[in-house]
Amino acid sequence: MQITANDPSRKSWLNVEKGCDFPIQNIPFGVFITKDDIITIGTRIGEYAIDLGAFHQLGYFDGIPLTDDMFMQDSLNDFISDGRKTWRLVRNRIADVFDAENSTLRDNQKHRDVIIFDVNEVEMLLPINVGDYTDFYSSKEHATNVGVMFRGKENALMPNWLHVPVGYHGRSSSIIVSGTPIRRPHGQLLPMGETQPIFGPSEKLDMELETAFVTTDVNNLGEPIGIDEAADYIFGMVLFNDWSARDIQKWEYVPLGPFLGKNFASTISPWIVTMDALEPFRCESPKQEITPLPYLQQKRTDNSFDVKLQASLETENGDLNILSESNFKYMYWTMNQQLTHHTVNGCNVRAGDLMGSGTISGPTKNSYGSMLELTWGGKEPITLKDGTTRTFFNDGDNVILRGYCENEKVRIGFGKCTGKILPPKYNHSK
Amino acid sequence: MQITANDPSRKSWLNVEKGCDFPIQNIPFGVFITKDDIITIGTRIGEYAIDLGAFHQLGYFDGIPLTDDMFMQDSLNDFISDGRKTWRLVRNRIADVFDAENSTLRDNQKHRDVIIFDVNEVEMLLPINVGDYTDFYSSKEHATNVGVMFRGKENALMPNWLHVPVGYHGRSSSIIVSGTPIRRPHGQLLPMGETQPIFGPSEKLDMELETAFVTTDVNNLGEPIGIDEAADYIFGMVLFNDWSARDIQKWEYVPLGPFLGKNFASTISPWIVTMDALEPFRCESPKQEITPLPYLQQKRTDNSFDVKLQASLETENGDLNILSESNFKYMYWTMNQQLTHHTVNGCNVRAGDLMGSGTISGPTKNSYGSMLELTWGGKEPITLKDGTTRTFFNDGDNVILRGYCENEKVRIGFGKCTGKILPPKYNHSK
DSSP states (O other): OOOGGGOTTOOBSSOOOTTOSOOTTTOOBEEEEOTTOOEEEEEEETTEEEEHHHHHHTTTTTTSOOOTTTTSSSSSHHHHHTOHHHHHHHHHHHHHHHBTTOOTTTTOHHHHHHHEEEGGGSEEEOSSOOSOEEEEOOOHHHHHHHHHHHHOSTTOSOTTTTTSOOEEEOOSTTEEETTOOEEOOEEEEOOTTOSSOEEEEOSOEEOOEEEEEEEOOOOOTTOOOOTTTGGGGEEEEEEEEOOEEHHHHHHHOTTTOOSTTTTTOEEEOSSBEEHHHHGGGEEOOOOOSSOOOGGGOOSOSOOEEOOEEEEEEEOTTOOEEEEEEEEGGGOSSOHHHHHHHHHTTOOOOOTTOEEEOOOOOOSSGGGOSSHHHHTTTTTSOEEOTTSOEESSOOTTOEEEEEEEEEOSSOEEEEEEEEEEEEOOOOOOOO | OOOGGGOTTOOBSSOOOTTOSOOTTTOOBEEEEOTTOOEEEEEEETTEEEEHHHHHHTTTTTTSOOOTTTTSSSSSHHHHHTOHHHHHHHHHHHHHHHBTTOOTTTTOHHHHHHHEEEGGGSEEEOSSOOSOEEEEOOOHHHHHHHHHHHHOSTTOSOTTTTTSOOEEEOOSTTEEETTOOEEOOEEEEOOTTOSSOEEEEOSOEEOOEEEEEEEOOOOOTTOOOOTTTGGGGEEEEEEEEOOEEHHHHHHHOTTTOOSTTTTTOEEEOSSBEEHHHHGGGEEOOOOOSSOOOGGGOOSOSOOEEOOEEEEEEEOTTSOEEEEEEEEGGGOSSOHHHHHHHHHTTOOOOOTTOEEEOOOOOOSSGGGOSSHHHHTTTTTSOEEOTTSOEESSOOTTOEEEEEEEEEOSSOEEEEEEEEEEEEOOOOOOOO
């Protein structure tokens, strides 16, 4: 089925400013609550949030096989579970109805009143009910930087890294939507040179500049998914900030991996941009230095996507300081390889599962995706516009991730993924 | 509120054989499907499965504030979310109705016909919809044994182990109910002495003899739970076999922890035994060698439970070979400490989350909870009744965990947690 929604010549009768992340060619999916307290699945064009529950109820999806309440839900899981054919039919239809040439909805003010909202008048909610969240570790630059800092140059990459798309399980319950504040976590910390831990608020609160992909129902338990099929099961992508408390992490993580240093919060951007919308931005990933085992060998070479990524820090005076400019295309392992590897032992994947890329660092210092790398373990502080410095984040800092693809014809973006850091609060009964 | 259901002098008008895990004092909770394809929450007395959906509909819970469909569900999550007061009212009422002195249901054959089933005529389902699954590593004997094998005697316990109830995140999607077969997983394996991995079925498929506890809604994101409150949020316990492919695990697990070596399957016993039912079996846990940080210090000393655990192997000829006899009371860190630690950074816990103990090994060799330890890394094979030997498990092996508490008056058990190993199957498109 053709992805007619992607036609770059299309224009919408809804106004879209130049440089906007959400032209009619994007049509991402999210969940929002209107000022009348209605929760619905929606999409976005320009600065408009579109209520797909109302859109469906008023017949604009007629002819597409969809359950009546498909979009009147508080998560995208059921829609995602319907599979790629449904996603395409729905995106194509939305593009048709909002196409500048189509007057049906445009000229029906009553319908417009219940379908179209100013995006600032709705509150974005978490778009998926995350069953399981996995985080990979697939940027060679990031793995190398962290390795050099922790183990020295000679042992930077672990022996498995070039063979295995290394990943681990994260916490689903603390995945939150962009805009939700982050409470600085308490935990056990080992002061420099000591052998006994102390208890206190993290002093090394960090971001991780990542993307994540959302899966549909992939397989039954015990049934691996081949590399050539993996892409069929990826619904779309979001920006992802996998907040990390480096001091808590450092003390706790041996031998079973990060736990409380990570699971206090992970923020995702509210609009899931479909893989269909990203299709025009396919590109090659870095050449793999060691031929992977056959189950990870891909037929196509253009399995990555040219998504420009940026992390910035907004201080309380409103200054915006760019911290990092990276790109998804730096990823060594592709999403297809990650998903295939994840199921190769028979592990089952469900609709709404989230798989993080791991921190995406590029080759140059200004493209590193974490403060840990940008300040080289805190040794090289960053000076901000207001003259203050940062090694890790301060209370009150607002961390903003952005991401977009762009060619001569169209820009497809993710919007923002933000989180402001609140001071620590510890209210235990002592 | 008194836990009248626990009265050891009670007898039921339903027959309970001596030595049965499910006397009227147990009243565990599970989910099953009847031969008429009705899915319901239920409990068990003796060899009878009791349909609590029908029980409720016929008025036997009258006077207890419960939604109409509380038990006509395919998971216990909503019931668990109702909290301890509801759990107690419900257990007490069930005990009253099935008490030998109470003739109301006993003498109503029509009601008995729709409420009471032979336990062999129903199929047990997964009792909870697991939001997040965490596995701890809280048996000092297990951590030491593994440490000695991997790093030598001097560095057996990591420096953090006596300070931190070490834990990590596992996979929820592959948690399965007792009786579900286990497909031997494929994965990357590093042959002895080689530097390049190969791909193939795991040759070191192992069990982990564990228990797990199920939580109710504990806290909001950002709000830690104090050690004195933790017990209020634990609903009950199950037996838990956290299947492990040691060869896959060994190659993949640095630096972020176990992943595909674990997430192909974890089996739980179908009946959740409530903490209320286990109350008479409280006991002290091992004295902690280092005073933990204040947030982990407990007022009571009897925070453990005397639960006898057993792992055995049934070969295809029907022989039952006991592999290990351990006990939950060997656990160094208590469940309260685990749960408090888990939330100390503000991580939120939901109803139906599952937290594994980690492999529970005792002080003697016959109490080790994994084949890795029992055969000391495969160096000391176990000889079975049929004359064959095992280092790890063979295809066709049926691994059975059992657990029970017993005093002079009553025995409260968990039934069985079983899984039979199926031969590997790899059906990738090459």
